[in-house]
Amino acid sequence: MRASLRLALVSLVAALPVAAVVVATTDAGAADEPAPITVLSKDFEDGTSQGWAGRASEAVAHSTAVAHGGSGSLAVTGRTATWQGPSLDVLDTFEKGTAYTISAWVRMAEGSDNARLSVERRTGGVASYDQVVGNTAVTNGGWVNLTGRYTVAADVEFLRLYVETASTTGAFYIDDVTASYVPALPIQTDIPSVRDVVDEFPVGAAITGAEIVTGHGQLLAKHFSSVTPGNALKWDATEPSEGNFTYAQADPLISFAKTHDLAVRGHTLVWHNQTPAWVFTGADGQPMTATAEDKALLLERLENHIRNVAAHYGTDIGVWDVVNEVIDENQTDGLRRSTWFTVTGLDYIRTAFRVAREVAPHAKLFINDYNTNVPAKRDKLYALIAQLKSEGVPIDGVGHQMHINVQWPSVSDTKAMLDKFLPLNIEQQVTEMDVSIYTSNGESFPTPPADRLLQQAYVYRGMFALFRQYEGEITSVTLWGLADDNTWLDTFPVTRKDAPLLFDTRLQAKSAYWGVVDPTKIGTTTSPATTSPTPNSPSPTSPSPSVSSPSSTGGTPGTTACSVSYRVTGTWPGGFQADVRLTNTGTTAWTTWTLGWQFGAGQKISQLWNGSVTESNGLIAVTNAAWNGSLAPGASASFGFLGSWNGTNPAPTSYSLKGTGCAIA
Structure with a gap:
């Protein structure tokens, strides 16, 4: 499931149950909230x-x-x-x-x-x-x-x-x-709607019943143009016992969508999770095995389920995640050893797409999976789709879940993911995106720290900027939730308050929202208060002091081999927040870097992210983190920090990289 520690937050079960009509999360708390x-x-x-x-x-x-x-x-x-x-x-x-x-x-x-x-x-x-x-x-x-x-x-x-x-x-x-x-706040009606700013493709949100009432419903209708019922269309919700279909959870969500002219993504017809045990129980009352009788019965149940569920909603649902999470890159053939596969082989996938096409000929049919930015997983999924399409299986698109965090993956990794599937001539959709503020299972914050929220905003900025370059190739982007008060990440992989979405627990726009809508305003809605990690959280390690000795590959950057932009994104009495972007403007790739400068008015850095910092008599040295040290020509790395100031707060006037100056952008 996990290729590295950074994958620890990317779910094997990318759509764990979230109660259909509730918001169930660990309380975030906020410094500016009124007394409960x-x-x-x-x-x-x-x-x-x-x-x-x-x-x-x-x-x-x-x-x-x-x-x-x-x-x-x-x-x-x-x-x-x-x-x-x-x-x-x-x-x-x-x-x-x-x-x-x-x-x-x-x-x-x-x-x-x-x-x-x-x-x-x-x-x-x-x-x-x-x-x-x-x-x-x-x-x-x-x-x-x-x-x-x-x-x-x-x-x-x-x-x-x-x-x-x-x-x-x-x-x-x-x-x-x-x-x-805590008394509810009205939603902000004087800010741009996400759906109006991002017009290259529909932007959606996964919802439960809690997202269609009161302020949640207003927020949903204002900002989004599509919805995904997070759990209400899964097998356990629609056919809990054989032949007994119920749509009590999903019908109100679909009705809301129709009333507010929102498109609907159907999720999901086939998955190895949230499938009742009876589905995999043979006629003899025993768990199914790879026999002809069990295979025939399982495929019959699958066909009956799809014919009922897809037909119930007809043209109200224009996109279906037909099969979900069928890839296991650790298998030689790349296929997950679910009961679906061990009993039927690939025939359950073939049957699902065939029947879905017959019942919903108008709908786009998708195969959906997580970690598709990981090369091993990406390649196995590509091979499966190519094989099935060569057989005539009606696959219209691939869904990339994109459960990511503030440090992983990179934009370049994500671009490679999108480029991989272009030769298949199928649609691509981002289906379950959220950006966790945590980078390991050992971290836990009582409230989301300002630095993590800022990092998150830049992740959203970078990812949406990338997605918008693929207009016509990416046909939808869906966030896995509406606001931070209802996110599955509060209980997975461990119980702790996460804040992975564009709006906070009181439905107010975060810096992440501005990262999507107007990146020039990132930081304007972030509180200057910051929370330190709990004792079991990893702390940045400090390098030996050095302002002028970064390493590079193949030579020394010259005076025009780097450029730096420095921007104060927020200020308050005695403190400020800044963002720095370093760009390799030369012709040689770097493997590591250390950027140096001197503050002219006694400013000091109190906390830095996306790098490590040392200070000595006003001299600052910031060294890359493990994931952003390699910079190809033309590539950039960003880091940010919280600092203190007294009296004035001028920007640095010069920057050095390996002893030579960088241009100021």
Whole structure:
């Protein structure tokens, strides 16, 4: 799944479940947010269960054995199933369209397990289950906090909050349960719409039911021209049991799209995840194997599923991700060893495209995958498409998911990805783009740091500038989410608050938005406050002080072999933020570089990204990071920093690279 540490955030399951009508994330918090309004508080200090009850026959009772705060807690004992636990009616507490932050403290009585915070809702007597906080390790050695966001996005007749475990039925305690919300901000109506600025192709967002109500719906309709139901069209949502089709999750999303003239991408007809177990169970009740009987049955089920789902929406859906994530570059033949493949070989792909073409002849049919910028994966996918097209399989396009981060991949890697598929004469779409602020699984920030948000903005700037060069080749770009309050990256690959999209948790435009819409305004909406990584986060390493000794390949840059642009992107009393771009204007490639200058008014750098910095008596030396040291002739590398100033803040007047000067751009 991962070629290097930088791939750690790129998902094997690029569309993990996000609750169909909820927003479920870890609370971000923001320095400028008003105080939250608390609507629920249960501290179990009055000797009662305070309205909590068991979901089945388990016992729920006040306890003084342990407590997170005060002397009381709620004990849950006698459980016989993992889903059994304490449950609280919140139907009259939570209002539709409001994003609530829910917090609960949990502790096992003995041993350990993973605890989850969930919600059960019912509409028309049909129960649905939404995960607010995913699996979180809990032991008997101390209290663990579960915190997440939840939005009721549809009318319900039953709504209960509950705590469950993943593996065992052991007793546990809960304490200090709260729910609160921050009053919503109106969306910004005086900024350009993304859909109007980027007119080379439709720009879309993946959505759940939470994105079509209140301010989310307004934001979606203002900025985007297409939508992708993130989970509502997958097999587990549309055919949970054989022959029983339901479109309760997807129909409201499609209806919203039609009302607001938004195109719809259908995602997805075939995937190895989120497919009910019955699909792969043979007529004998056993897991399917590579027999003729099982193959025939599995292909029959596949055909029946596509004929029903694709036909239900007809021309309302103009693009389908027919098959999703079928490549495993570690296999000699490049094919994922899913049950689909082990039972049917390539025939499930052939059948899926053939049936989809018959049922939806108007639609564009795509094969979709992640990490397509990685050469090994890219090449295996190219070979598969070329083979299938040579057989007459009706593949119209390839989807690049583009789950990336602020350091990976490069624009040049992404360009190579796009260029690879041009000879196939098929459409290309970016189908699930987000840009994580994290570069490793060991990082975690209580709030998104200013430097990471700035890096993110430049990633969006660079990627969209590249995409817009492929007008006619790229026919759609979709972001995997609408705003930072609802992103799957909050719980994958680890639980922590991420901020990968163009709008923040309060639906306000970030620097990432300006990176797409107007890069000259990057940084104007970024708070000068910054947050340091938690102790387990990697810290930049400092090189030996050197202002005039970068290495190069094949010679020494001359006075015209480099150029530097220096731009202050934000300033506040005592501090500022700046962006520097170094360009190789010579004819020889560099393998590393160190750029030097001197501040003229005593400015100092407090934090730098996309490089390493040393300072000595006002002399600054910035050395490339591992991923941006190689610069071909004409190529550029950017880095930025937060600095301090006192009195004046003039820009440097000269720059040096290997002892010679660089032109000022």
